[in-house]
Amino acid sequence: MNKPDQNSKPAFSGERIPFASAFKEVSRGVARIKQKDYLNEGPHPIIDQGQLLVGGYSDSEEGLFTDVPAIVFGDHTRCVKYIEEPFFAGADGVKILKPALSGNDRYWYHALRSVRIENLGYSRHFKLLKETSFPAHxxxxxxxxxxxxxxxxxxxxxxxxxxxxxxxxxxxxxxxxxxxxxxNSRQLPMMRIETIADVQTGATPLRSNAAYYNGQIPWIKTGEVAAGLKKKPEETITELALKETNCKLFPAGTILIAMYGQGDTRGKAAILRQAAATNQACAAIMLNDTCNAEFILTQLNLRYRDLRSQSLGGNQKNLSLKIIKAYELIIxxxxxxxxxxxxxxxxxxxxxxxxxxxxxxxxxxxxxxxxxxx
The missing domain is CATH 1.10.287 (Helix Hairpins)
Structure with a gap:
C-alpha cells in the first residue's frame, strides 16, 4: 500500500482562527426538500445529513444552491460533505458553509473533517462546531x-x-x-417475516445510571446498522443493564433493521457478527432453520426502498415491529x-x-x- 507523503514539518503551533472568522453559513435561500419528496433519479442531487453523499434527487429548479464547491455539515449527524455540483438541501439539519478567508474550499473541508465534536445523540451539534478554531496556514x-x-x-x-x-x-x-x-418474477413462495423469524427490539438503558454503560456488551444503534456494522460499536452496556432494563442480548447471525433514523438510515439492514444488544429503533430478526441469513439480508437490501415506503407517520415517518413482522419476502x-x-x-x-x-x-x-x- 502506497502511503501519502507525511510531510516532515511539525504540527502547527501558531495563531488559530475561530470558526466565526474562518467560515460563513450560506444556507439561506436554498430550497429544503422533505424526504418523502425525494426522487430516485433526477437532474439535481439532494444533500442531506445522512451517511450517503447524496440522499436523493429532484427535478425542480427553484431554490437550487449554485455557489459550489461548498461544504455541508450535518447538524444532527456531524457528517461533513464536499459538494461540487449545484444541489438542494434536505429538510432538516443541513448547514451549508463557505470559507471566509481563502478560496481553497478543499482545504477548509479537510479542516472541518478533522474537528472532533462530542456526540450529543440527536441533539444539534452546530453550536459545538462554532466553538472550534483552526490553524492559520x-x-x-x-x-x-x-x-x-x-x-x-x-x-x-x-x-x-x-x-x-x-x-x-x-x-x-x-x-x-x-x-x-x-x-416476484419467478413466482416463488412468499412469507411474512413473522412466520420465518422471531422479531424483537431492544431498549435504551437510563442514561443517568452510569452503572448501565461502559460494560462488555456491544450496544448497537441505527446509524451503525446503516453503516453495515463494519466498525466497532460506539457504546457498550453492562450485565446489570440487561438484567434491569428491557435490553436483550441478540445472538450472532441476527439481522437488524433500522426502523427509524436520519437520512437514508430507515430501512437499512445488517447482520450481527457477534452477540449484541440494540436500542429500541432496531428490529432484531432471528431466523428459523428454513432461512439463510445472507440470503435474507441481500433480499432486504434489494427491497430497501420498498420497505421504506411502508413507513407510517407525519413529518417523521417510521417503520415499526408490526410493519416488519407483516412484510413479505420470497422464500x-x-x-x-x-x-x-x-x-x-x-x-x-x-x-x-x-x-x-x-x-x-x-x-x-x-x-x-x-x-x-x-
Missing part, C-alpha cells in the same frame, strides 16, 4: 496539506468502489438465481438459499479485506489531519 501550505490528505482519501475511495462492485455483484447473482424480489428452498449464500460469503471475504485496508488508510488520514490541524 499560508496558502502554499494549504495546498501541500490538501495534496497529502486528498491522496489518502483517494486511496480510501478506491477501496470503497471495490466494495461497491462486490455488493453489486452479489445483488446481480441474487436476481439471476431468484428473479426480481419486488415483483425459495433452503438448498437454493445456501447456494446463493456460499457465493455471497466468498464476496464478503473480499469485502472484509477491502474494509480492513480502508480502516488502515483512515487511521493514516486521521493521523495526518491531527498533525496539520491539531
Amino acid at each position: 499560508s496558502a502554499p501550505r494549504q495546498a501541500e496539506i490538501c495534496a497529502a490528505l486528498d491522496k489518502s482519501l483517494d486511496l480510501i475511495e478506491r477501496r470503497k468502489k471495490t466494495i461497491s462492485r462486490l455488493q453489486s455483484l452479489v445483488k446481480s447473482q441474487f436476481v439471476e438465481m431468484f428473479g426480481d424480489p419486488i415483483s 425459495p428452498d433452503i438448498e437454493q438459499q445456501q447456494e446463493f449464500a456460499a457465493f455471497a460469503e466468498r464476496a464478503a471475504k473480499l469485502e472484509f479485506a477491502a474494509q480492513q485496508q480502508i480502516e488502515k488508510l483512515q487511521t493514516l488520514y486521521d493521523s495526518l489531519a491531527q498533525e496539520y490541524f491539531g
Whole structure:
C-alpha cells in the first residue's frame, strides 16, 4: 500500500482562527426538500445529513444552491460533505458553509473533517462546531496539506468502489438465481417475516445510571446498522443493564433493521457478527432453520426502498415491529438459499479485506489531519 507523503514539518503551533472568522453559513435561500419528496433519479442531487453523499434527487429548479464547491455539515449527524455540483438541501439539519478567508474550499473541508465534536445523540451539534478554531496556514501550505490528505482519501475511495462492485455483484447473482424480489418474477413462495423469524427490539438503558454503560456488551444503534456494522460499536452496556432494563442480548447471525433514523438510515439492514444488544429503533430478526441469513439480508437490501415506503407517520415517518413482522419476502428452498449464500460469503471475504485496508488508510488520514490541524 502506497502511503501519502507525511510531510516532515511539525504540527502547527501558531495563531488559530475561530470558526466565526474562518467560515460563513450560506444556507439561506436554498430550497429544503422533505424526504418523502425525494426522487430516485433526477437532474439535481439532494444533500442531506445522512451517511450517503447524496440522499436523493429532484427535478425542480427553484431554490437550487449554485455557489459550489461548498461544504455541508450535518447538524444532527456531524457528517461533513464536499459538494461540487449545484444541489438542494434536505429538510432538516443541513448547514451549508463557505470559507471566509481563502478560496481553497478543499482545504477548509479537510479542516472541518478533522474537528472532533462530542456526540450529543440527536441533539444539534452546530453550536459545538462554532466553538472550534483552526490553524492559520499560508496558502502554499494549504495546498501541500490538501495534496497529502486528498491522496489518502483517494486511496480510501478506491477501496470503497471495490466494495461497491462486490455488493453489486452479489445483488446481480441474487436476481439471476431468484428473479426480481419486488415483483416476484419467478413466482416463488412468499412469507411474512413473522412466520420465518422471531422479531424483537431492544431498549435504551437510563442514561443517568452510569452503572448501565461502559460494560462488555456491544450496544448497537441505527446509524451503525446503516453503516453495515463494519466498525466497532460506539457504546457498550453492562450485565446489570440487561438484567434491569428491557435490553436483550441478540445472538450472532441476527439481522437488524433500522426502523427509524436520519437520512437514508430507515430501512437499512445488517447482520450481527457477534452477540449484541440494540436500542429500541432496531428490529432484531432471528431466523428459523428454513432461512439463510445472507440470503435474507441481500433480499432486504434489494427491497430497501420498498420497505421504506411502508413507513407510517407525519413529518417523521417510521417503520415499526408490526410493519416488519407483516412484510413479505420470497422464500425459495433452503438448498437454493445456501447456494446463493456460499457465493455471497466468498464476496464478503473480499469485502472484509477491502474494509480492513480502508480502516488502515483512515487511521493514516486521521493521523495526518491531527498533525496539520491539531
